[in-house]
Amino acid sequence: MKNICITLFSFLTLLVHAQPKLTFTESKQILVLDEENEDASTVKLKANFVNAGTKKLGHLWTISGTKDKDWEFVKGDEKSEEVTVEFSKVGMFSVSHTLTFSRTKTLKDGSTEEEEDELSVEKENLITVTNNLDELTQIHADSNFVKLVKKSADYVAKPKYASDPTPHIFLAKGYFGMYRKDIKDAAIQEPFDEAIASTATAIEMDLNGIFNMPIHKIWLNKFQNEVVSNGVLYNLEEENNYPIFYSGDKKERNAELNGQMLEGIEQYLSITKNPLAGKFLEAAIRFNAKDIKNATLIWKTETKNLLDLTSIENFTDTDLKVLKIGIILSAQALQKKDGNSTEACNLLNKANEWFGKQKDFYSYYEKVMNKCGKQ
Secondary structure (H helix, E strand, C coil): CHHHHHHHHHHHHHHHHCCCEEEEEECCCEEECCCCCCCCCEEEEEEEEECCCCEEEEEEEEECCCECCCEEEEECCCCCCEEEEEECCCEEEEEEEEEEEEEEEECCCCCEEEEEEEEEEEEEEEEEEECCCHHHHHHHHCCCHHHHHHHHHHHHHCHHHCCCCHHHHHHHHHHHHHHHHCCCECCECCHHHHHHHHHHHHHHHCCCCHHHCHHHHHHHHHHHHHHHHHHCHHHCEEECCEEECCCCCCHHHHHHHHHHHHHHHHHHHHCCCCCHHHHHHHHHHHHHCCCHHHHHHHHHHHHHHHHHCCCCCCCCHHHHHHHHHHHHHHHHHHHHHHCCCHHHHHHHHHHHHHHCCCHHHHHHHHHHCCCCCCC
């Protein structure tokens, strides 16, 4: 009987303290105006309300921009629980939802009255509306990279595309194409550096994942690989099938390599959507360059982020390669730094779920496997 009373009391306590909760979901965050698919420019929004004993009274959707000019409701309206919105203007749009509800309030004399309240949820820059920019796509396909740079720059300058990363992506593609083909133009002195700057700008503007679109993700991976291979990986050596730093005794050579690798990893970090992927490689390089303080700070901060990481779905292939090599080199450095394998094993055990079957990772992991509690 006592246990039943405790359970009932716990339930009533939970009921008293339960609070109504409001969220809303969106069907997608990137809309493309010039796609033939009629659903490409529409998004479904749905409010979700946990009433916790209250009574729902009404909904109100608010979307930035101008109704019936920048966007319109094609299903439902401002007061609907679920709506479909069609956009017609390039840009970033914020969405908020307000729900009005009532709860029964007991007065001192024992009578009751209905008390109204509201909850609001806002998601800033939730929707990115863009165009495929077929003109630029075709110029890129034709490998006319100087023209691509100039045309993309025209789009970047248009107020219509002020918040759209797409023209910056094509600008970067043009610069990178010039670099790869060694195309000279008097107005463009450093196409490689310009490609990095334009990509970094696009990534900063890309709040909702335009770089996850296959046409751009494939290119980004190619560009990242060029930066990392030339700036970092080319300067590494190999031992027993896994990467190591320069093992010679020439201090000047070691300093030169560290300088090149630091520049390379900093360039990579500016052109990735997943900076965690490069942090362990940066830490290992800094440790090798005797910058122990900053290397330790990176490990302290990023190890927790790595251990909490549950998905690498949006990582490019280069992101994954950089993460893997960074963990291998960081594990080596941490064992030198601390004289034990605890921190190194934390990294290796976590990374094993992603890279355990890859030769370079396993070759090093096998070396310390028993120390890491693996058989």
